[in-house]
Amino acid sequence: MWRMSAARRFAVISSSESPKDQKALFRRAVVVGGSVAGLMAARVLSDHAEDVVVIERDDLTALGAGVRPGVPQGNQVHALLPSGQRQLERWFPGFVEEALAEGAVTPPRGTNRFYLDGQLRQDPPSGPAAAQGIVSSRPFLEALIRRRVLAIPNVRPVAGRAEGLLMDGDTVTGVRYVAEGDNTVTGQKADFVVDATGRSSRLGDWLDAYDFPKPPMRRMAIKLNYATALYRRPADPDVWTCISIANPGPGRTARIGGFTPIEGGRWTLLVSGYDADRPGRDADEFRERCVRDFPPEFGEVATKAALEGEVHTYHQADSRRRDFHRLRRFPARLVAAGDAVASFNPVYGQGMTSAMLHASCLSEYLRGDPDLSRPARAYFADVKVVVDAAWQVSTMADLALPHVDGPYPAGYRAIRWASGLIFKASMRDQAVNHRLGQVTTMLAHPSALTSPRFLVRALSIGARA
Numbered sequence: 001m002w003r004m005s006a007a008r009r010f011a012v013i014s015s016s017e018s019p020k021d022q023k024a025l026f027r028r029a030v031v032v033g034g035s036v037a038g039l040m041a042a043r044v045l046s047d048h049a050e051d052v053v054v055i056e057r058d059d060l061t062a063l064g065a066g067v068r069p070g071v072p073q074g075n076q077v078h079a080l081l082p083s084g085q086r087q088l089e090r091w092f093p094g095f096v097e098e099a100l101a102e103g104a105v106t107p108p109r110g111t112n113r114f115y116l117d118g119q120l121r122q123d124p125p126s127g128p129a130a131a132q133g134i135v136s137s138r139p140f141l142e143a144l145i146r147r148r149v150l151a152i153p154n155v156r157p158v159a160g161r162a163e164g165l166l167m168d169g170d171t172v173t174g175v176r177y178v179a180e181g182d183n184t185v186t187g188q189k190a191d192f193v194v195d196a197t198g199r200s201s202r203l204g205d206w207l208d209a210y211d212f213p214k215p216p217m218r219r220m221a222i223k224l225n226y227a228t229a230l231y232r233r234p235a236d237p238d239v240w241t242c243i244s245i246a247n248p249g250p251g252r253t254a255r256i257g258g259f260t261p262i263e264g265g266r267w268t269l270l271v272s273g274y275d276a277d278r279p280g281r282d283a284d285e286f287r288e289r290c291v292r293d294f295p296p297e298f299g300e301v302a303t304k305a306a307l308e309g310e311v312h313t314y315h316q317a318d319s320r321r322r323d324f325h326r327l328r329r330f331p332a333r334l335v336a337a338g339d340a341v342a343s344f345n346p347v348y349g350q351g352m353t354s355a356m357l358h359a360s361c362l363s364e365y366l367r368g369d370p371d372l373s374r375p376a377r378a379y380f381a382d383v384k385v386v387v388d389a390a391w392q393v394s395t396m397a398d399l400a401l402p403h404v405d406g407p408y409p410a411g412y413r414a415i416r417w418a419s420g421l422i423f424k425a426s427m428r429d430q431a432v433n434h435r436l437g438q439v440t441t442m443l444a445h446p447s448a449l450t451s452p453r454f455l456v457r458a459l460s461i462g463a464r465a
């Protein structure tokens with residue numbers, strides 16, 4: 001089958017245009033997992049099914065805007081990339097305005113600081129560090145998405161834990177689950193099923209139970225350690241946001257940290273380390289780390305602002321992707337989305353945006369006259385484009401870490417050499433800076449950095465830098 005280039009396909013998937021048509025395909029669609037990926041999938045499916053059921057082990061109707069057990073990473077810093085913000089606005093028109101009215105923050109211009117390898121940069125590069133957009137805590141953002149999705153008349157949540165699939169031959173016909181407060185397994189019939197149960201998804205086991213192969217998994221051991229704390233923020237601080245990226249080098253340990261304003265007049269402050277560099281939960285140790293290992297702005301916040309609550313830690317052993325597109329056999333009427341497909345080193349802020357782009361892939365698939373008696377290969381081909389884009393950016397950067405030992409892509413040395421020069425050039429040249437920012441914020445596919453004209457410009461500027 002003829003397919004567009006990955007860059008063009010990525011541009012279609014990440015478009016900001018809201019689909020106008022509502023093509024009826026199913027009586028009932030079931031989404032398993034009611035977090036970002038599941039909620040976005042439910043929004044898309046509401047255009048195509050009479051009834052959309054979201055099975056989630058946390059009771060979605062009883063949740064507030066706090067951290068919930070099903071998403072333990074919710075108390076860590078969560079940045080929303082501009083591409084994700086664009087998808088939210090696309091699927092929920094007026095989302096940004098609503099988020100701002102509810103307390104999300106846009107830091108005033110000129111109040112952001114960006115440090116690279118300990119040096120303050122006057123002109124921060126585009127990318128997560130410089131993104132002008134809404135910032136908030138993760139539970140706040142998820143609660144807003146949840147409110148919008150649950151307000152759709154044909155979407156209904158069911159509190160329960162999914163345990164497996166229902167199948168008829170090579171076609172998925174529903175989900176088996178245990179309802180909240182019940183010990184019996186119930187079957188929920190469905191014409192289409194989405195697995196959005198996160199990075200620990202057991203879909204492979206559910207497939208195996210029916211003698212279907214499990215999706216092959218690729219991992220990169222990153223051994224990332226996070227610690228995040230909340231602080232009271234003064235009404236009008238000089239510095240609202242500060243990001244510090246220290247790359248590994250002589251006398252330098254790889255560390256990323258940042259603080260951003262969030263709703264409720266607070267800052268959320270992250271310090272991270274790799275491997276044995278592991279920030280703990282102790283508040284004194286956290287403060288010392290801010291003072292000792294990060295730029296002075298971190299120490300200012302940690303010593304002068306009031307700590308609110310506890311320090312929360314999180315360890316992520318690996319980045320991982322499940323390559324559904326490589327499966328020869330797969331049931332019809334089944335897809336996976338979000339972290340259940342791929343989860344990356346969170347320092348690059350790609351997870352929620354990827355989940356939103358997977359929803360866009362689902363919309364492309366369902367609007368494209370799919371043959372529902374066959375596996376959703378066109379969907380997984382689009383998802384591969386999105387996963388490749390995020391994976392290339394995050395794993396290429398992670399391979400530079402001393403404790404990360406592969407797997408290395410073909411041509412790694414040449415790619416690393418070119419990436420180094422592009423990065424240097426981005427510090428000097430607005431056009432290179434802009435293009436690199438488009439890629440790191442998932443507004444463009446990484447192949448945007450490989451066009452001959454761009455490469456000649458970036459490499460020559462980088463070589464002189």
Ligand SMILES: Cc1cc2nc3c(=O)[nH]c(=O)nc-3n(C[C@H](O)[C@H](O)[C@H](O)COP(=O)(O)OP(=O)(O)OC[C@H]3O[C@@H](n4cnc5c(N)ncnc54)[C@H](O)[C@@H]3O)c2cc1C
Binds near residue numbers: 057348
């Ligand atoms: C420390 C950390 C920091 C991060 N920072 C960022 C960031 O800055 N920016 C960003 O974009 N992303 C970030 N991420 C990634 C982000 O959290 C995820 O990509 C995002 O939550 C999308 O995930 P998801 O919806 O696929 O899965 P999850 O959010 O993990 O949700 C899975 C859902 O499935 C439910 N579930 C699981 N099993 C079952 C079952 N059997 N039955 C019913 N329900 C079930 C769970 O309760 C949960 O609600 C970070 C992740 C971590 C770990």
